Amino acid sequence: MNNIIESGFHPVDTLEKPGANRAWTVKEKLLLGLSPSDYMAQLLRNPFNWLLAIIYAVGIPVLVGRFYNGLGWATHGSYEYPWGLFLGWGLFVMVPLSASGFMMGTTVELFGRKDFKPLERLGLLNGLLGYFFAVIFLQVDLGQPWRLVYPMFVSLGPAAVLFLVAWHVATYLSVQIAELVPAASEFMGWVKPKKMVKSMVLGLTIAGIILSTLHQGALGALFTYAPGKLHPLWYSAAFQWFHFFCSSIFGGLSMLLVVSTLAKKFLAWRCDDTFLDSLDKITIGIAKGCSLALITYLVIKVTALAHDNEWAYLLTGWGQWYLFEMIVGVVLPMILFAMAVRGNNASLARVAAFLAVFGIAINRLNCALVAFNWQLYQEVPHWREFAIAVMVYATYIVVYRGVLYRLPILYGWKED
Amino acid sequence: MKNMNRRKFITNGVAAGGLAVAAATSRPTEAKAAAGTFGGYPDSMGVLVDMTKCIGCRTCEAACNEEQGLPAPDKPFDDMSVYDEERHGGLPRRTTAKAYTVVNKYEVAGRDHPLFRKFQCNHCQEPACLTSCFVNAYSKTPEGAVVYDPTVCVGCRTCMVACPFYVPAYSYESAINPVVKKCIMCYDTRLKFGRPPACVEACPNGVMTFGKRKDLLAQAHKTIENNPEKYVKHVYGEHEVGGTSWLYLSDVPFEEVGFDTHLGNAPIISYVKDFLAMVPMVLTIWPALFAGFHLLSTRKAAADNDKS
Amino acid sequence: MGFKKGKILGLATLMALALPLSPPQALAEGQLNDIHGNLYEAVEFDHDMHIELLQEDCSKCHHHVAGVATSQRGCASCHRQAVEVPDPSCKSCHSLEPFSAAELGRTEGIPFINHRVKPGLKAAYHQGCLGCHQEMGGPVGCQDCHAMTENGEKFYHTGAHAPAPGKTDKHH
Numbered sequence: 077m078n079n080i081i082e083s084g085f086h087p088v089d090t091l092e093k094p095g096a097n098r099a100w101t102v103k104e105k106l107l108l109g110l111s112p113s114d115y116m117a118q119l120l121r122n123p124f125n126w127l128l129a130i131i132y133a134v135g136i137p138v139l140v141g142r143f144y145n146g147l148g149w150a151t152h153g154s155y156e157y158p159w160g161l162f163l164g165w166g167l168f169v170m171v172p173l174s175a176s177g178f179m180m181g182t183t184v185e186l187f188g189r190k191d192f193k194p195l196e197r198l199g200l201l202n203g204l205l206g207y208f209f210a211v212i213f214l215q216v217d218l219g220q221p222w223r224l225v226y227p228m229f230v231s232l233g234p235a236a237v238l239f240l241v242a243w244h245v246a247t248y249l250s251v252q253i254a255e256l257v258p259a260a261s262e263f264m265g266w267v268k269p270k271k272m273v274k275s276m277v278l279g280l281t282i283a284g285i286i287l288s289t290l291h292q293g294a295l296g297a298l299f300t301y302a303p304g305k306l307h308p309l310w311y312s313a314a315f316q317w318f319h320f321f322c323s324s325i326f327g328g329l330s331m332l333l334v335v336s337t338l339a340k341k342f343l344a345w346r347c348d349d350t351f352l353d354s355l356d357k358i359t360i361g362i363a364k365g366c367s368l369a370l371i372t373y374l375v376i377k378v379t380a381l382a383h384d385n386e387w388a389y390l391l392t393g394w395g396q397w398y399l400f401e402m403i404v405g406v407v408l409p410m411i412l413f414a415m416a417v418r419g420n421n422a423s424l425a426r427v428a429a430f431l432a433v434f435g436i437a438i439n440r441l442n443c444a445l446v447a448f449n450w451q452l453y454q455e456v457p458h459w460r461e462f463a464i465a466v467m468v469y470a471t472y473i474v475v476y477r478g479v480l481y482r483l484p485i486l487y488g489w490k491e492d
Numbered sequence: 493m494k495n496m497n498r499r500k501f502i503t504n505g506v507a508a509g510g511l512a513v514a515a516a517t518s519r520p521t522e523a524k525a526a527a528g529t530f531g532g533y534p535d536s537m538g539v540l541v542d543m544t545k546c547i548g549c550r551t552c553e554a555a556c557n558e559e560q561g562l563p564a565p566d567k568p569f570d571d572m573s574v575y576d577e578e579r580h581g582g583l584p585r586r587t588t589a590k591a592y593t594v595v596n597k598y599e600v601a602g603r604d605h606p607l608f609r610k611f612q613c614n615h616c617q618e619p620a621c622l623t624s625c626f627v628n629a630y631s632k633t634p635e636g637a638v639v640y641d642p643t644v645c646v647g648c649r650t651c652m653v654a655c656p657f658y659v660p661a662y663s664y665e666s667a668i669n670p671v672v673k674k675c676i677m678c679y680d681t682r683l684k685f686g687r688p689p690a691c692v693e694a695c696p697n698g699v700m701t702f703g704k705r706k707d708l709l710a711q712a713h714k715t716i717e718n719n720p721e722k723y724v725k726h727v728y729g730e731h732e733v734g735g736t737s738w739l740y741l742s743d744v745p746f747e748e749v750g751f752d753t754h755l756g757n758a759p760i761i762s763y764v765k766d767f768l769a770m771v772p773m774v775l776t777i778w779p780a781l782f783a784g785f786h787l788l789s790t791r792k793a794a795a796d797n798d799k800s
Numbered sequence: 801m802g803f804k805k806g807k808i809l810g811l812a813t814l815m816a817l818a819l820p821l822s823p824p825q826a827l828a829e830g831q832l833n834d835i836h837g838n839l840y841e842a843v844e845f846d847h848d849m850h851i852e853l854l855q856e857d858c859s860k861c862h863h864h865v866a867g868v869a870t871s872q873r874g875c876a877s878c879h880r881q882a883v884e885v886p887d888p889s890c891k892s893c894h895s896l897e898p899f900s901a902a903e904l905g906r907t908e909g910i911p912f913i914n915h916r917v918k919p920g921l922k923a924a925y926h927q928g929c930l931g932c933h934q935e936m937g938g939p940v941g942c943q944d945c946h947a948m949t950e951n952g953e954k955f956y957h958t959g960a961h962a963p964a965p966g967k968t969d970k971h972h
Contacts, residue, residue, distance in 0.1 A: 148664030155586065155661050158649035186782055187789040219647020219662065219670035226627045231644040233628035237764060238650050240771065242626060278786065286778045290771060297767035301624050301654035301760060304752070317767045453581025545927065549942060554956050568958035570942070605934075688899040696942075697930070698923020702899040707908075711917050718874055 077118055080110070081345040088482075089348075090490040091265050099265065108481060128470055135467025138460045139216070147219060150460040157448070157455040159217075161465045164444035164457075166213020169437050170206050170472075171295060172320065175328025177203020177252050178284040179365075185281045192361060194354045197259055197485045198339070199332050201476070204252040206331075207245060209472040216464060237297045244291035251284050262489040263482060289321055296320025299443055307447035309389050309398040310439075312380035322376060326369035327436040329362050330409070333429035335476075339486055346480060348487035356422035363425040366432065367413035374406055394450065401442065405435015530759075531735070532617035536636030537683065538705035538737040539692055540712055541610055543749070544722065545699045548572070548595055548608035555694030556593045556612075559678055563590045584750065587612060589663040592675040593691055598749040607742070607749050610691070610699070613638065613659045613675040614729060614736035620760035621651035621660060629672075635684065636705060636737045637677035645671045656733055656755050677737070705737055712741055734759030839952035843945050853936075861928055862888050874914040894924040 081087075086094075088109040093100050100109070107115045119125055142150035151160045180199030183189045215221040227233065227242045254273050261270035273280070296316040299306050303313060312319065336355060339347060381387060389395050412428035415421070445455065480486055554569035556562070567574055575597035577585055584596045593612035600607050615638045622630035627644045630651070647670055652660045661673045678689040687693075688702035701708060712727040722743050729736035732755050740751070747753045787794075850861070858866035859882065864875050867884035885892075895903050898920030910916040919927055933940050942948070953959035 144667060146665055146667035146670060151664075153649075153662070153664055154580070155588070155652060156580075156583075156658055158652035158662065182782075186786045188786070188793060189789075219649070219664075220645065221647075223627075223644070223646040226644055226646050231627045231629070231641075233626045235761075235768070236624050236626040236650070237767065238624065238648060239626035278783075282779055282782050285782055286774060289774050289778065293767060293770065297764060298650065298653070300763040300767060301620060301650065302656075303760070303763050304656060304755060305653070313763050314766060317770065452583070547930065551956075557957075558955060564963045565957055566963060568962045569956040570958050686901045692899065696922055697926045698898075698919040701917065703904060714917075 077122075077345055079121075080114070080118055085110070087346065089484070089487055102264070105263065106482065128474065131467050131470045135463050135470070138463045139467060142216065142460070142464060147217075150458060150464065152455055152458045152461070154455065156452055157445075159444055159448075160455075161445070161457040161461040162213050162217035164441055165437075165465050166217070166468065167210050168295060168440040168444045170210045170213070172292060172324035172327035172436050172440065173331040173433060174203045174206025174210070175288060175292060175324040176200075176332040177207075177255070177328070178281075178288040179325065179328050180332070181255060181281045181284055183365075185277050186285075189361075191354075192358055194351050195332065195336060195358045195362075197256070198336060199328075200252060200255050201259075201479060201483075201485050202332055202335055203328070204249070204256055205472060205476050205479070207249055207252065209468065209475075211245065211249070212468055212471075213465075216468065237294050237301070240294045241291050241298075244287045244294070248284065248287040248291065251280050251287065254280055255284070256483075259483045259485060259489075262484050262491075288324070292324040293317035293321040296443075302448075304451075305449050306443060307389075307394055307398075307450040308384065308386050309381070309394060310443050310447045312384065314383060315376055315380045318376055319373070319380070322369060322373045323436055323439065326366040326373065326409075326432055329366050329369070330429040330432035330436070333359055333362055333366075333426055334433055337426045337429070339480065343477075343480055343486060346486045350488055351486050359422040359425050360417055360420060363413045363416050363428065366428070367410050367417065370406055370410035370413065370432070374402070374410065377402065377406070394447065397442075397446075401435065401438050404431065405438060406432075409435060530618050532705065532737075533632075533634045533636065534706075536617075536634060536705050536737060537702065538615075538636055538708045538739060539677075539689070540701040540703075540708040540739045540741065542699055542701070542715070542741045543607055543609055544741065544743045545697050546595070546608040546610060547697055548575070548597055548606070549696065550574075550595055551694050551696060552610060552691035552700075553591065553593055553595060555690040556675070557591070559681060559690035560592060560676075562592070565591065587659060587661050587674065589661045589665070589673040592673065596750060598744070600744045600748060603744065607744050609749050609751075611750070612691075612738070613677070614657055614738045615675075615677055616733055616736045616759070618734040618759035618761055620654035620656060620733070623759075623761040623764065624650045624654035626650070633679060633683075635677075635679070637679040637683050639676045639679045640672055640674065642669075642671040647671070654760060656752065656760060705739075708739055712739055715741060728753075731757040733757070734762075838949055839955050840942070840946035840948055858888075860932070861890075865893070890924055890928075891921055894918055894921040896921050898923070 086109070088100055088105050091099050093104070093109075110118070138150065147153050151162070153160055176199035180192065180196045180203075183192050184196045215224065218224065223230075227239055228246065233239050254276070257273045258270045261267070294317065296319055299311060300313055300316050303311060336359070340352065340355060344352070381390075390399065409428040409432040412424055412431065416423075416425035416428060445457070449455070550569045550572075553565075557565065557569070574585060579585070585594045587594055593610060595608050595610050598607045598609060615632075615636055617632075619630060619632060619638045621640075622632060622638060626648065627646055629641045629645050630638060631641070632638050647662075649662060649672075651672060652658075652662060659674055663670045663673055675689075677683050678687075682689055688700075692700040692702045701711065703711075709727065709730060712730075716723045716725055716727070724742050724745055726746065728740040728742070728746050728751055729738055734757065740746070742749065851858075854860045857868055859868040859870035859872075862868075863872060864870045864879040864882040865885045866888040867882055869880065869882040870876055895918070897903060898918065907916045907918075918924070929938075929945075930940060932938065939945050948956070948959070950960075953961050957963060
């Protein structure tokens with residue numbers, strides 16, 4: 077795409093086709109204003125797409141096999157380890173990293189910080205796609221995915237934490253779709269939907285905060301069902317839900333910084349000046365929020381250790397692993413974010429963001445897979461689980477990229 | 493917010509609250525005995541397992557297989573080589589999708605014959621599986637059995653995470669109808685009609701006694717009292733995780749023969765209750781709190797608006 | 801189900817065995833029929849041999865009801881005098897169906913736990929016999945006392961009904 081842009085091509089960013097006296101057709105908009113052959117050519121030239129081709133070549137047959145042969149064929153799911161990579165990565169890691177939706181919505185719409193607006197839509201999109209694909213991962217993992225709506229309409233078990241997660245994710249997806257309707261409306265040329273959503277935006281935002289607080293916390297609370305199974309350093313009866321909620325704050329924001337960094341590097345042709353010029357300043361602003369959330373998280377983690385008197389565990393092998401996660405994934409990014417804010421250094425903030433995302437990922441994977449059943453043998457996911465997980469995540473990236481290419485997320489739609 | 497006026501704000505706030513409340517059928521259903529625990533139905537039945545009497549003949553396994561219509565086992569039920577089988581990580585045999593109960597053998601120092609332990613669902617008084625199921629697939633019947641409805645199971649497998657005894661098995665090999673598999677205390681075919689489970693009746697050596705849980709506890713304690721040098725002075729299941737319907741007596745310390753003695757007496761739900769209590773708090777406080785933040789943050793803009 | 805059929809069969813046979821009072825040595829033919837649900841053949845029980853082996857100490861099997869005082873702690877505390885009862889047979893005290901509603905109802909409210917909590921007939925036989933046999937080198941294997949029937953082979957999935965070897969349950 078960079079080559080095409082350099083040769084003077086301007087991708088679609090208005091309703092009217094310049095110099096043609098008519099609106100773009102949907103097909104033309106989807107092809108970014110390129111001819112189909114030009115579009116295919118740039119697709120095939122992109123080395124990332126070759127990697128994707130390999131991932132799909134391996135992943136699609138394995139995914140089909142998972143449904144045809146059952147979970148036993150595709151996973152190492154056992155009676156001791158019922159959950160594997162699909163939930164460990166797809167649900168537990170992806171959901172906190174998708175918290176950017178409610179964070180940016182709250183910042184811009186509720187707190188009125190319009191200076192963050194250029195990055196708001198990217199935050200909302202990150203949130204929507206993350207949750208949507210978390211549901212896809214869930215469908216891959218469920219034994220009977222066609223019964224997904226059972227907890228909502230067929231047989232309700234309201235006392236269960238997962239019930240809350242199910243309802244909230246469903247409702248929150250609707251909220252996030254609604255929050256992205258303005259961007260879609262601009263692209264498609266709809267007028268009424270955008271107006272309707274704009275009138276509800278505060279309500280949607282508050283709903284988003286409520287839902288996010290509870291379901292981010294609920295994912296943590298799931299582990300309170302298994303007090304003896306999760307290693308004490310990662311488990312806290314009193315604070316588990318808060319660990320997960322608080323870490324989702326900097327998780328979502330850090331993921332947003334990671335994505336905006338990747339956008340700036342690989343999709344610069346799609347970003348407009350408003351986005352690019354304000355990105356560093358917004359990054360520093362977000363870094364402030366992240367470092368505050370990180371120190372809160374650190375304090376609560378230490379409090380949890382004190383609360384259950386778990387200091388002795390720090391001296392064990394597990395303790396070393398825990399300290400690694402805390403130092404590399406929490407303390408280091410916290411310091412780097414603070415330094416970045418002080419020195420007005422957006423690049424340093426981005427490094428910190430990558431580290432924070434890494435920290436969230438290993439924390440959730442520890443809770444779900446590694447430090448789970450710490451007194452039993454260690455389970456390693458089946459290679460087919462990896463194949464499917466990589467493929468679904470690659471699809472998430474593909475959809476993400478597809479939306480960023482087209483909808484006015486990284487750029488402003490030029491109203492006539 | 494330029495075009496936000498008070499009327500619009502209240503409407504949106506109510507909408508937000510309504511939306512949140514609509515999503516909030518996630519409030520926990522409070523137990524009738526509000527503050528405390530459930531403690532089980534008063535006349536529920538139970539089974540007392542005296543492990544000192546078990547000879548490891550596996551007749552109970554065979555009886556369960558027949559009663560529940562389970563598939564044929566991998567090895568005959570009178571094949572004692574199963575006791576030498578080891579799974580992943582040195583773990584002993586356990587219940588599976590086609591074996592709702594298994595017997596395990598433990599060589600104990602100083603005991604001239606091995607101890608045999610029958611393992612199956614303990615039918616807890618406040619089951620963790622029931623607590624964790626979001627489609628309400630589990631029920632605790634008044635007779636004491638914890639039964640399961642496979643027609644609503646979505647296969648999320650949270651119950652397997654929740655059970656402190658690692659009891660529920662799952663039929664992973666099925667593509668069309670994988671469901672949880674566990675002992676149901678022969679509820680459908682026997683317990684409902686007041687009859688003991690098949691394993692209890694089949695046991696040749698009277699290892700298991702069937703009766704009202706409270707009577708069995710009295711019997712268990714009397715047995716210990718009558719033979720103080722023989723039995724460990726503890727009835728496993730009396731209090732563990734809120735109490736179970738299957739109770740155990742042993743002459744060897746329980747932790748040496750595969751029992752988890754660190755479970756504590758609190759039912760699993762008590763660990764989750766703290767978070768569940770958060771839910772209504774957030775649902776009621778957050779709307780007002782964040783609406784307040786919004787008003788605070790935008791007061792300057794609102795003031796400018798009023799002035800102009 | 802196999803059990804129901806076996807109970808009727810066992811009960812019928814035991815009823816047939818109900819003999820009028822006679823001195824211990826003359827217990828007829830000594831067949832203790834199976835109450836498994838015909839999983840096993842009848843037991844060939846030599847009562848005379850046991851009387852001789854135990855030197856006429858009836859209390860070793862019959863507790864305190866055959867006229868000999870017992871040393872079992874649970875009984876002796878009350879039954880220091882051992883009175884011979886009209887029917888000292890095992891089945892007269894140990895129920896065929898110890899957990900039936902009727903039996904549980906009957907035992908409810910009995911203050912003496914040793915009377916309330918009695919093993920059923922099948923358990924009484926096994927507990928009674930196996931303990932001594934283990935100590936004194938008697939038969940301890942299941943089929944040492946009673947051979948398995950065809951039904952038994954089906955029940956235990958053994959013999960002619962054994963599963964094909966080499967098939968293992970892959971999932972743990």
